[in-house]
Amino acid sequence: MSDSYLQGLFAERIGGRLYGKTTAVYKFEKIKRAKRAALAAHPDTEILDLGVGEPDEMAFTEVVECLHAEARLPANRGYADNGDAVLKSAAARYLDRVCGVPGINPETEVIHSIGSKAALAILPAALINPGDYVLMTTPGYPVFGTHAHYYGGLVHQMPLTEANGFLPDMEAVPSAALQRAKVLVLNYPNNPTGASASPAFFARVVEFAQRHRLVVIHDAAYAALVFEGAPLSFLATPGAKEVGVELHSTSKSFNMTGWRCGFVAGNELLVRAYGDVKDNTDSGQFLAIQHAAAYCFDHPEITRQIAAKYSRRMDGLVEVLKAAGFQARKPRGSFFLYVRAPRAARDPGGRRLEFATAEAVSQWLITEKLISTVPWDDAGPALRFSVTFLAKDPADERRVLTELGRRLGDVHFEF
Numbered sequence: 001m002s003d004s005y006l007q008g009l010f011a012e013r014i015g016g017r018l019y020g021k022t023t024a025v026y027k028f029e030k031i032k033r034a035k036r037a038a039l040a041a042h043p044d045t046e047i048l049d050l051g052v053g054e055p056d057e058m059a060f061t062e063v064v065e066c067l068h069a070e071a072r073l074p075a076n077r078g079y080a081d082n083g084d085a086v087l088k089s090a091a092a093r094y095l096d097r098v099c100g101v102p103g104i105n106p107e108t109e110v111i112h113s114i115g116s117k118a119a120l121a122i123l124p125a126a127l128i129n130p131g132d133y134v135l136m137t138t139p140g141y142p143v144f145g146t147h148a149h150y151y152g153g154l155v156h157q158m159p160l161t162e163a164n165g166f167l168p169d170m171e172a173v174p175s176a177a178l179q180r181a182k183v184l185v186l187n188y189p190n191n192p193t194g195a196s197a198s199p200a201f202f203a204r205v206v207e208f209a210q211r212h213r214l215v216v217i218h219d220a221a222y223a224a225l226v227f228e229g230a231p232l233s234f235l236a237t238p239g240a241k242e243v244g245v246e247l248h249s250t251s252k253s254f255n256m257t258g259w260r261c262g263f264v265a266g267n268e269l270l271v272r273a274y275g276d277v278k279d280n281t282d283s284g285q286f287l288a289i290q291h292a293a294a295y296c297f298d299h300p301e302i303t304r305q306i307a308a309k310y311s312r313r314m315d316g317l318v319e320v321l322k323a324a325g326f327q328a329r330k331p332r333g334s335f336f337l338y339v340r341a342p343r344a345a346r347d348p349g350g351r352r353l354e355f356a357t358a359e360a361v362s363q364w365l366i367t368e369k370l371i372s373t374v375p376w377d378d379a380g381p382a383l384r385f386s387v388t389f390l391a392k393d394p395a396d397e398r399r400v401l402t403e404l405g406r407r408l409g410d411v412h413f414e415f
């Protein structure tokens with residue numbers, strides 16, 4: 001059958017006339033397919049899903065009740081546009097009380113987002129002209145870079161490795177990219193490495209941004225999920241508000257992934273530019289959802305409970321992976337444990353299997369052991385295990401982790 005004329009109308013940024021014709025299968029689709037195949041081959045065996053990137057639990061009951069009450073109010077029914085004062089004020093209070101960032105003006109320095117992903121998709125429109133460079137980290141969450149490409153921008157990837165403590169070496173950016181760079185995108189605690197930043201690193205970021213006239217976008221989607229101490233906000237760094245904004249989200253910190261609500265805060269001019277593009281992109285998140293999110297930002301003890309659960313699970317996971325030979329170290333936050341992938345595995349029958357990539361390890365784990373992980377080969381082969389696996393209580397968590405240990409126990413991994 002010949003192509004419809006529609007085939008010739010797609011924009012080059014999504015493949016032009018070849019749109020939809022590629023046979024390449026992307027990583028997350030491969031994982032899904034492998035999971036389906038493993039389940040079909042072993043219908044009676046539980047898949048241990050440590051590949052999930054979102055909370056295993058619902059939002060807390062009081063938050064659902066808050067949403068219910070707010071959804072009944074006629075005043076909340078219409079377009080929210082860039083939001084009313086409720087979430088903005090709660091965000092400013094949250095930054096002050098929880099993140100140690102006083103003095104954020106809720107009227108001019110905060111606007112809600114329909115999740116951080118939406119904010120990362122909107123901000124490039126405000127900043128990127130054709131030929132502009134964005135400095136990003138790899139492995140990482142790619143959304144800002146994808147949209148920067150859509151506007152004709154270019155991405156320079158800074159590798160995150162064990163050797164650099166998963167903090168990018170900004171001074172290693174080649175001068176050709178640096179001269180045309182406009183934006184530096186960071187994310188700590190980091191997906192997928194689980195690494196945390198430090199005040200000293202953020203101070204270097206501010207200095208680097210000022211020296212090279214860069215905007216800093218700090219994606220703080222996991223900022224509140226820390227296992228000890230207080231969350232570290234980029235905005236707490238002296239000078240940060242002069243160079244950037246920070247993105248917070250209720251998705252992970254309050255188990256509200258599907259609710260789609262967060263906020264962008266920081267530099268007034270950048271927040272205004274975000275708001276101007278946002279106003280031409282969406283009509284705002286439902287006010288009832290924004291108000292329930294505001295309730296959360298005034299109740300950080302919810303996040304502390306969630307983080308305590310992840311911390312407990314992380315302790316168990318580290319133990320199990322270490323016993324299997326992995327070099328696992330508990331991160332200071334997030335729900336991700338990122339470990340170097342093995343080069344080979346020897347099974348009880350003495351058969352030795354070599355792995356060329358982390359993706360090959362991940363496929364083997366799901367096919368042979370029904371253990372789902374996310375592989376990363378971007379800066380050396382690594383596997384991401386997430387502690388958001390399904391388990392209904394601490395006893396169930398222990399059962400899942402014991403089973404994980406049992407399945408890995410008869411394999412000898414080589415690193």
Ligand SMILES: Cc1ncc(COP(=O)(O)O)c(C=O)c1O
Binds near residue numbers: 053115116187219257
């Ligand atoms: C680093 C990072 N940023 C942003 C997001 C998206 O967050 P939200 O649900 O607020 O859009 C994710 C979700 O996986 C993430 O890992």
